[in-house]
Amino acid sequence: MYRTNTCGELRITNLNQEVTLSGWVQKLRKMGGMIFLDLRDRYGVTQLVFNQETDAELCEQAGKLGREWVIQVKGTVAERSNKNLNLPTGEIEIIASAFQVLNPSETPPFTIEEDTDGGDDLRMKYRYLDLRRTSVRSNLELRHRMTFATRSYLNKLQFMEVETPVLIGSTPEGARDFVVPSRMNAGEFYALPQSPQLFKQLLMVSGFDRYFQIVKCFRDEDLRADRQPEFTQIDCEMSFIEQEDILTVFEGLIQYLFQTIKGIDLSRFPRLTYAEAMKRYGSDKPDTRFEMQLVELKDLTMGKSFSVFDSAEYVGAICVEGGASYSRKQLDECTDFVKRPQIGAKGLISVRCETDGTIRSSVDKFYSPDDLQQWLHRAEAKPGDLLLILCGETEKTQKQLSELRLEMASRLGLRNKNLFHCLWVVDFPLLEYDEELNRYFAKHHPFTSPKIEDIPLLDTRPGIVRANAYDLVINGIEVGGGSIRIYNSELQKKMFSVLGFSDEQAQAQFGFLMNAFKYGAPPHGGIAFGLDRLVSIFAGLDSIRDCIAFPKNNSGRDVMIDAPSPISQEQLDELYLQINLPSK
Numbered sequence: 001m002y003r004t005n006t007c008g009e010l011r012i013t014n015l016n017q018e019v020t021l022s023g024w025v026q027k028l029r030k031m032g033g034m035i036f037l038d039l040r041d042r043y044g045v046t047q048l049v050f051n052q053e054t055d056a057e058l059c060e061q062a063g064k065l066g067r068e069w070v071i072q073v074k075g076t077v078a079e080r081s082n083k084n085l086n087l088p089t090g091e092i093e094i095i096a097s098a099f100q101v102l103n104p105s106e107t108p109p110f111t112i113e114e115d116t117d118g119g120d121d122l123r124m125k126y127r128y129l130d131l132r133r134t135s136v137r138s139n140l141e142l143r144h145r146m147t148f149a150t151r152s153y154l155n156k157l158q159f160m161e162v163e164t165p166v167l168i169g170s171t172p173e174g175a176r177d178f179v180v181p182s183r184m185n186a187g188e189f190y191a192l193p194q195s196p197q198l199f200k201q202l203l204m205v206s207g208f209d210r211y212f213q214i215v216k217c218f219r220d221e222d223l224r225a226d227r228q229p230e231f232t233q234i235d236c237e238m239s240f241i242e243q244e245d246i247l248t249v250f251e252g253l254i255q256y257l258f259q260t261i262k263g264i265d266l267s268r269f270p271r272l273t274y275a276e277a278m279k280r281y282g283s284d285k286p287d288t289r290f291e292m293q294l295v296e297l298k299d300l301t302m303g304k305s306f307s308v309f310d311s312a313e314y315v316g317a318i319c320v321e322g323g324a325s326y327s328r329k330q331l332d333e334c335t336d337f338v339k340r341p342q343i344g345a346k347g348l349i350s351v352r353c354e355t356d357g358t359i360r361s362s363v364d365k366f367y368s369p370d371d372l373q374q375w376l377h378r379a380e381a382k383p384g385d386l387l388l389i390l391c392g393e394t395e396k397t398q399k400q401l402s403e404l405r406l407e408m409a410s411r412l413g414l415r416n417k418n419l420f421h422c423l424w425v426v427d428f429p430l431l432e433y434d435e436e437l438n439r440y441f442a443k444h445h446p447f448t449s450p451k452i453e454d455i456p457l458l459d460t461r462p463g464i465v466r467a468n469a470y471d472l473v474i475n476g477i478e479v480g481g482g483s484i485r486i487y488n489s490e491l492q493k494k495m496f497s498v499l500g501f502s503d504e505q506a507q508a509q510f511g512f513l514m515n516a517f518k519y520g521a522p523p524h525g526g527i528a529f530g531l532d533r534l535v536s537i538f539a540g541l542d543s544i545r546d547c548i549a550f551p552k553n554n555s556g557r558d559v560m561i562d563a564p565s566p567i568s569q570e571q572l573d574e575l576y577l578q579i580n581l582p583s584k
């Protein structure tokens with residue numbers, strides 16, 4: 001028997017017990033005639049003591065142990081004279097009577113401690129060692145508890161987990177596909193699923209009624225902190241339901257997770273239409289932990305010979321509480337922020353309402369104090385507050401204001417990680433126009449149902465057709481999204497034609513779905529949550545990487561196993577592939 005107990009388990013109530021522990025040597029301290037050794041496993045750390053006076057030989061052997069050696073120890077539980085109450089096992093220690101080296105270790109490339117000396121790259125390369133660190137491991141434990149709770153919640157509601165294939169065909173659904181060449185079908189390729197969308201809809205046609213799957217999805221996109229080429233979704237679909245049913249069931253799931261995992265009771269989630277979200281926050285995933293909503297000023301700014309505002313389609317502001325005290329330098333920083341190419345504003349106009357009530361602005365030449373007072377009044381600014389104003393094309397400017405709003409909130413410390421504001425954004429537009437390609441794209445995906453009352457507009461003004469589509473947003477992060485689906489093959493055909501597919505193209509790519517719809521497809525709809533994002537929010541992390549066991553870096557590489565990598569000429573030949581790299 002390797003162990004009677006784990007390294008996280010023994011307490012003062014176990015006093016005098018003979019125990020055997022196995023684990024990794026975290027640290028050795030020699031003090032006088034004693035050696036103190038911290039032994040670590042997944043469950044915690046327990047202090048071992050070797051005493052020269054009682055067993056000189058054993059003590060000498062223990063002194064030769066190195067960091068991260070795997071050992072087995074026998075000993076007796078004793079009360080510590082020097083208790084460490086920060087550690088669950090901190091009231092006891094094990095007086096060692098024997099030990100055995102199960103496996104020595106080379107000196108690890110970084111210290112396996114909370115404050116490690118290893119940089120990001122090194123820890124990625126030795127991820128299996130990084131995973132020994134408590135914080136990294138506890139993120140994965142959290143992930144496990146969340147998937148376990150998710151399965152248990154959905155199982156109780158009759159959802160059935162069904163696996164769908166990973167080798168499928170390439171379909172245009174937003175992002176670029178990862179493809180896999182087929183050896184047995186020369187010149188042909190599988191694609192890895194961006195989501196199990198079509199399969200889960202087919203399962204509804206099969207009558208499965210309530211499906212879910214915790215499933216890997218793949219998208220070949222440029223990477224950011226919250227993106228990985230492979231990621232996990234909690235993917236769900238239901239039949240004989242309306243939007244309201246989906247929102248209720250999955251609001252329940254999120255509440256259940258907060259309740260069981262974090263002990264937080266969340267009340268009903270507010271709902272905001274897409275149009276409202278854009279107007280009030282300039283974003284379809286607003287962070288509602290703080291107010292600072294967008295205020296439209298266009299009508300108040302007109303006709304005062306300030307051509308910048310007069311010629312703009314939209315003039316809008318946010319009110320920064322206490323911002324009147326900002327220095328010139330701080331204001332310049334705000335201007336620089338909005339002028340960054342990622343934001344793209346041309347300039348920033350400010351109006352200060354000083355604490356004594358005087359008003360100062362960068363447009364004093366054009367607007368009287370009375371004019372400015374009206375702006376401040378509309379923005380509900382108090383003495384001491386600051387208005388930051390942007391102007392331009394409506395949607396673009398709203399989005400810029402949204403970025404500024406988030407930036408100011410970060411500076412003011414308003415994005416509290418211990419607060420959780422969940423919100424449904426509903427009534428998304430069905431379509432999105434691509435100016436460059438001169439055509440409409442599905443905003444969610446082509447299987448999303450338009451609102452019944454908007455269907456006639458598909459022929460006349462497709463751009464304003466609303467969809468039965470919804471997103472779940474937590475603290476400004478889109479955590480999930482879904483829609484009620486089209487289940488009528490004629491409407492589906494119509495949708496493909498609006499998207500510019502010819503009948504033949506639609507038939508070639510989605511014929512199987514439209515065919516399936518001819519054999520009794522029930523009304524259905526669903527949703528998918530990004531598990532990695534959800535876990536990172538629960539863990540208070542900024543990046544999803546730390547809640548994934550073996551993540552890829554920013555170039556999509558796994559530096560530990562060194563993938564992707566070239567393959568041999570034989571493998572290429574077998575697949576009828578030729579590598580044709582552009583010359584540098």
Ligand code: ASP
Binds near residue numbers: 481
């Ligand atoms: N398949 C969709 C997605 O991955 C989710 C859904 O519509 O259920 O975003």
